[in-house]
Amino acid sequence: MISSGATIDIRDYDNKVDGALPLETLLNENQALRSMIHSMEVGKKWLFTNAGESHAKRVIKILGLEGLFDGITFCNYLERQFVCKPDKKAFEKAMVQAGVLSPDLCYFVDDSAANIEMATKIGWTTVHVNEEPSGSALLGNFQIRSIMELPNVMPQFWDHRRGSL
Numbered sequence: 001m002i003s004s005g006a007t008i009d010i011r012d013y014d015n016k017v018d019g020a021l022p023l024e025t026l027l028n029e030n031q032a033l034r035s036m037i038h039s040m041e042v043g044k045k046w047l048f049t050n051a052g053e054s055h056a057k058r059v060i061k062i063l064g065l066e067g068l069f070d071g072i073t074f075c076n077y078l079e080r081q082f083v084c085k086p087d088k089k090a091f092e093k094a095m096v097q098a099g100v101l102s103p104d105l106c107y108f109v110d111d112s113a114a115n116i117e118m119a120t121k122i123g124w125t126t127v128h129v130n131e132e133p134s135g136s137a138l139l140g141n142f143q144i145r146s147i148m149e150l151p152n153v154m155p156q157f158w159d160h161r162r163g164s165l
């Protein structure tokens with residue numbers, strides 16, 4: 001509608017549409033996920049989403065993940081020429097915002113095949129979350145069925161736990 005010349009207050013639209021979604025009844029706080037992310041030892045933990053800022057922050061709050069991330073790259077629907085994954089420019093934007101200079105320092109976990117393919121193509125280490133991997137092509141550097149399996153494929157970010165046992 002915007003490209004056809006219609007004038008829309010995107011913030012108002014987002015608040016009315018996204019705000020009407022009953023996310024609190026669809027999502028729950030996830031203490032196990034919070035604990036796993038909190039225990040990671042990495043330089044930066046960065047969120048990268050195709051959601052708008054208000055939706056992303058709302059989901060983070062509902063899941064109980066506030067305060068765990070150093071930043072977030074989101075789709076800024078207020079920009080006329082916004083970019084989203086899997087566009088290469090979106091990945092470049094995430095690197096700039098996170099202050100990462102080299103793609104080989106980026107670790108990316110996603111459930112979208114297209115996003116995993118682009119991240120792998122530009123040199124990021126990738127983990128494809130796919131609940132139904134049978135019959136589908138193996139994408140990325142690692143494949144898991146659940147985000148909670150992440151320490152199994154990237155133990156280097158949790159090795160500190162072994163030393164304290």
